[in-house]
Amino acid sequence: MNKLNDNQLLKQYSYINGSWHSSETEFAVVNPATGELLINVSNAGVIETELAVKSAKSALKAWSSKSAAERAVLLRNWFNLMMEHQDDLARILTLEQGKPLAEAKGEIAYGASFIEWFAEEGKRVYGDTIPAPSGDKRIVIIKQPVGVVASITPWNFPNAMIARKAAAALAAGCTFVGRPATQTPLSALAMAELAERAGIPGGVFNIVVGEDAKGMGKVLTEHPDVAKFTFTGSTAVGKQLIAQCATSVKKVSMELGGNAPFIVFDDADIDAAVQGALVSKYRNAGQTCVCTNRIFVQKDIAQAFTDKFVAAVAQFKIGNGVEEGVVIGPMIAKNAVDDVDKLVLDSVKAGAKVLLGGVRSPAGDNFYQPTVLTQVTNDMPVAANEIFGPITPIITFETEQEVIDMANATEYGLASYFYARDIGRIWRVAEGLEYGMVGINEGLISNAAAPFGGVKQSGSGREGSKYGLDDYLEIKYLCMGGLS
Numbered sequence: 001m002n003k004l005n006d007n008q009l010l011k012q013y014s015y016i017n018g019s020w021h022s023s024e025t026e027f028a029v030v031n032p033a034t035g036e037l038l039i040n041v042s043n044a045g046v047i048e049t050e051l052a053v054k055s056a057k058s059a060l061k062a063w064s065s066k067s068a069a070e071r072a073v074l075l076r077n078w079f080n081l082m083m084e085h086q087d088d089l090a091r092i093l094t095l096e097q098g099k100p101l102a103e104a105k106g107e108i109a110y111g112a113s114f115i116e117w118f119a120e121e122g123k124r125v126y127g128d129t130i131p132a133p134s135g136d137k138r139i140v141i142i143k144q145p146v147g148v149v150a151s152i153t154p155w156n157f158p159n160a161m162i163a164r165k166a167a168a169a170l171a172a173g174c175t176f177v178g179r180p181a182t183q184t185p186l187s188a189l190a191m192a193e194l195a196e197r198a199g200i201p202g203g204v205f206n207i208v209v210g211e212d213a214k215g216m217g218k219v220l221t222e223h224p225d226v227a228k229f230t231f232t233g234s235t236a237v238g239k240q241l242i243a244q245c246a247t248s249v250k251k252v253s254m255e256l257g258g259n260a261p262f263i264v265f266d267d268a269d270i271d272a273a274v275q276g277a278l279v280s281k282y283r284n285a286g287q288t289c290v291c292t293n294r295i296f297v298q299k300d301i302a303q304a305f306t307d308k309f310v311a312a313v314a315q316f317k318i319g320n321g322v323e324e325g326v327v328i329g330p331m332i333a334k335n336a337v338d339d340v341d342k343l344v345l346d347s348v349k350a351g352a353k354v355l356l357g358g359v360r361s362p363a364g365d366n367f368y369q370p371t372v373l374t375q376v377t378n379d380m381p382v383a384a385n386e387i388f389g390p391i392t393p394i395i396t397f398e399t400e401q402e403v404i405d406m407a408n409a410t411e412y413g414l415a416s417y418f419y420a421r422d423i424g425r426i427w428r429v430a431e432g433l434e435y436g437m438v439g440i441n442e443g444l445i446s447n448a449a450a451p452f453g454g455v456k457q458s459g460s461g462r463e464g465s466k467y468g469l470d471d472y473l474e475i476k477y478l479c480m481g482g483l484s
């Protein structure tokens with residue numbers, strides 16, 4: 001951490017109502033690449049979370065009363081500060097999360113881009129007029145901020161998952177309480193420091209950091225002053241949190257797990273497909289919700305694709321994300337390595353063949369070798385489960401309908417990808433895939449202008465784009481009568 005240009009970005013306390021709050025106990029934030037202690041952080045809990053909700057509620061009236069243009073100026077300041085401090089924010093992110101520095105810098109720019117986007121999009125919250133059923137009435141629709149927004153986010157994108165939610169919430173005129181994952185609180189706290197410098201008033205953006213996920217989660221999902229709850233994380237936890245939100249009928253949006261198919265048809269540009277699969281699969285050591293989980297390759301080109309793909313993966317440099325040229329960093333923790341190792345071993349027992357890797361890495365306890373498996377079937381553990389690690393199962397197929405059916409045979413429906421050139425096939429497959437997002441001849445699909453989100457058990461709601469504001473707005477119908 002001593003290499004930061006601005007040491008004030010390294011914070012140890014929760015940020016509530018515009019000030020830094022210490023708590024009685026602390027918890028350790030550890031570098032997943034080395035196991036070294038980075039810093040001890042004050043351990044907030046239920047009381048601090050309730051205080052943050054109260055602060056967000058108190059700040060709501062003044063914030064929602066500002067014009068969208070006034071809020072945009074402050075959001076724009078925040079965006080500028082994030083980009084100005086991109087190197088420091090990326091360094092903090094890599095140290096607490098593990099991803100290579102270049103990827104961390106990319107995440108900061110990606111997170112900041114949502115702040116820039118929503119600063120502008122907040123100015124375009126249009127209402128509507130509707131022809132009334134009788135001449136003495138007028139029907140007018142206005143949109144208003146939902147109120148206090150609470151969020152819980154995971155460790156895999158410690159900056160961007162918060163930015164995607166907070167930017168839309170604040171632009172819409174809502175106030176915000178965020179609880180980042182226990183393993184990665186520092187990126188969220190650095191964002192709070194920059195929000196303060198940007199001039200965002202106290203109480204509008206609050207971050208509570210602490211180990212008591214359940215207790216803090218209960219406050220954020222059940223408190224009567226929270227109007228909307230937004231979650232990014234696993235489907236299993238998301239289901240519990242939806243149930244908790246039901247007790248007070250909160251507006252809810254969920255960005256949950258995925259099991260992305262990546263389909264390569266025999267008319268595809270094989271080199272482009274290999275490149276697309278590499279970026280989609282191995283970013284963040286395979287720990288993203290939109291990571292390719294299963295590659296399907298049409299039989300006639302399976303050998304050619306697999307040879308090129310394996311040759312490219314074999315070149316990856318594994319190591320500490322702060323080192324030059326590292327492509328695969330550590331996984332978040334030892335139990336994550338155990339989980340992927342078990343998926344590989346169980347799939348090999350079921351008949352899969354290891355072409356590359358398939359073992360833990362000598363780089364350290366939290367590292368796993370980039371792995372490619374062939375002779376995989378769609379029911380093997382490595383294909384049926386969300387892998388969340390640097391493992392690629394390759395499945396061969398013969399017909400278009402067969403692969404669409406296999407791709408859809410999962411409870412998830414977040415991202416999907418396919419490579420083909422035939423225009424008829426492109427439309428048939430794009431429409432046939434039961435996913436919220438489809439990359440067509442493209443492996444990197446997420447950006448602030450596009451609606452990110454899933455169907456089926458991958459969640460509800462959208463983040464980014466003109467649709468992303470809707471999750472933070474209520475529609476109000478004004479019926480004006482007695483006009484004749």
Ligand code: NAP
Pocket residue numbers: 152153154155156157161179180181182183210211212213214215216217218232233234235237238240254255256257258288289290386414454458459
């Ligand atoms: P997770 O276990 O669901 O944890 C996510 C967050 O929920 C963390 O902040 C965690 O806190 C908190 N949490 C866990 N149990 C809780 C409870 N009972 N009550 C309240 N909060 C609770 O997920 P993960 O394994 O860290 O993250 C990976 C998952 O996120 C994957 O399934 C991935 O696909 C999904 N994800 C989805 C998207 C998307 O946009 N769709 C994006 C990124 C990740 P602690 O850290 O304290 O445990």
